[in-house]
Amino acid sequence: MIYITRRERFNAAHRLYRNDFSDEKNLEVFGKCSNPNWHGHNYELFVTVKGETNPETGFLVNLKTLSKLIRETVIVKLDHKNINVEVDFMQGKLASTENLAVGIWNEIEEEIRLLGADLHCVKVSESENNSAEYYG
């Protein structure tokens, strides 16, 4: 069993808030992350997949193929977008790093199986200090 990890990046706007909370309540719960005018991040996405190395190629999965899959499946939806407003798989969810990691997992899990590997971990890093990991 081998594990490989591909890093991709996306720049996005978001806001942490609930429609059923007042602005004051949102500020109390989510702090400055609730700013109604949005803020944003340079997100880093680390996708780890696992499986057996293919003796024909020496690869678990070709990292170029894995990169292409991640870009076409999720980066295209996230990069230079507003996560709350524009990202289909985040509609109706709080735009937290935790929910992003789970949402990305759900978008790519099946696609990665088609490459002949199993998704092991989706890690989303929001800043040099904060990150979330989901293992399914």
Place this chain on the structure above:
Amino acid sequence: MIYITRRERFNAAHRLYRNDFSDEKNLEVFGKCSNPNWHGHNYELFVTVKGETNPETGFLVNLKTLSKLIRETVIVKLDHKNINVEVDFMQGKLASTENLAVGIWNEIEEEIRLLGADLHCVKVSESENNSAEYYG
């Protein structure tokens, strides 16, 4: 003459566009950075000041004082904000990295003189690949 540099960080939303351009024209000139729903970055700000070391303290400027000045003068206006909508010194300007560097310079130049040093460089890094520097 000695130079010291302090790094501060801010997370903000922005958009590159002109009101007098159509959405198509904005997309043509500014690409995906023109997204009407905003996107955002983890900006890094490097402020370099220069002058003579004070023999009493061994400091050009106390870096804690310099950090406090930068935070109170510009970070508080930029962090978790929308640069186009909420940042007073960027009103009427395109929210480019170049203009941010010049705008921040203008906000802090006098304040740094009051600390007994001269502002040398404002560097704004928008991503690991892109940055702008202004030397006055």
Place this chain on the structure above:
Amino acid sequence: MIYITRRERFNAAHRLYRNDFSDEKNLEVFGKCSNPNWHGHNYELFVTVKGETNPETGFLVNLKTLSKLIRETVIVKLDHKNINVEVDFMQGKLASTENLAVGIWNEIEEEIRLLGADLHCVKVSESENNSAEYYG
């Protein structure tokens, strides 16, 4: 189950040595890390907690709350301190990265449970080349 990680930093002095060893013996076992006049590091501390995401907030734990807990519980005791001389939870222990990781775990484990999450990992990085991890 989701995992989130918060990074905090502290700058501290330390020394690796045993009182019951001569200076020569300490030098033999611990090398230059045994210098009686101390040396120091910019330590990085990565605290990973796990649990269920709260559907009300989208958070496992609010990262600002987690950061505050780590700062008030351990960083305040470690930052700009001498680990051997001043840190209560390291008294009577060798000031190794391994023991620091275990010591920090013991200081924060209960506090994190009170936030509604379980401590998963304490990672202490002493330099870009060396780190220790403890999982309880």
Place this chain on the structure above:
Amino acid sequence: MIYITRRERFNAAHRLYRNDFSDEKNLEVFGKCSNPNWHGHNYELFVTVKGETNPETGFLVNLKTLSKLIRETVIVKLDHKNINVEVDFMQGKLASTENLAVGIWNEIEEEIRLLGADLHCVKVSESENNSAEYYG
């Protein structure tokens, strides 16, 4: 149980290709990594070992000893070398990051046991975007 990780680095040339493939087939499968004139990387190697902390020293393993072992066992064979042509434990294998991680594991596993610890993970990072991990 404690885990410690040591990072070492090596700069090497390699090429991904099969002798039984034509140049066209190699290009199709391995892309520009199949360049017959080689290319290269600054590889980072992270070796994680696990075990009980020795109460005499506060160490699982002295990191200087671990570093020396890794350098003498594998770095000396890899650094400033051609992985395909010169590295004994990679002969007859595709010079992929996956195979490098497994090859390095096999070279150091026994040696680390002699230090009184168990090898936990070999991580090889080929670039800031790509890495492979092997856990035995």
Place this chain on the structure above:
Amino acid sequence: MIYITRRERFNAAHRLYRNDFSDEKNLEVFGKCSNPNWHGHNYELFVTVKGETNPETGFLVNLKTLSKLIRETVIVKLDHKNINVEVDFMQGKLASTENLAVGIWNEIEEEIRLLGADLHCVKVSESENNSAEYYG
């Protein structure tokens, strides 16, 4: 006057040696960098250009245009290549970081002028410890 910097990366093989030196002499002068079987690096290239910000766009130069220019002019020649054997502008030169910086400067200086900016600095980083800068 504003300065902007774009980072690009390339992975390449090279060797430091002179044809008119014996292998022993090459080893003496260039050390392990003279390995006849090549070695390689993940090079980082930082291109800094200077000029006036265009008030129409807020840009000195569109960073996407600058990135495209650098990729099409030099990265395509360097990435996954052998610098000694395959890079036209390095033929007849020692493949040192110094010569790479000067060579890249000569390839892009005119092109950048056509974008309406002046090339200020080419920095080539061979590893986390070594880099060269050329200012024309």
Place this chain on the structure above:
Amino acid sequence: MIYITRRERFNAAHRLYRNDFSDEKNLEVFGKCSNPNWHGHNYELFVTVKGETNPETGFLVNLKTLSKLIRETVIVKLDHKNINVEVDFMQGKLASTENLAVGIWNEIEEEIRLLGADLHCVKVSESENNSAEYYG
């Protein structure tokens, strides 16, 4: 004219204080950096030298020679040491980053001239946020 930069690292303890100040006064002026029990850092030292590339070697200076010079001249005095107590060229000076940069400059300037290059800049980085540069 070409510039090359070599990074070296050292881990050291220090304290910012004046003997002619009371503990209270030291705390007021230098904050927690005045802790009488010391604290420490992982310092990064960037030495930039300039001159003409030697056409015989393609080098301004062999970076291995430059590294050796820096290690033997200053790193050996600083690494795993107490800057206030043990570093000869810092005696009688406040152990600030500014003074360290100037002190290191004075130690290596002549030595670098003997290599056939001119010292251009000594940069000392105390943390990811703070650094000082001296150009003579």
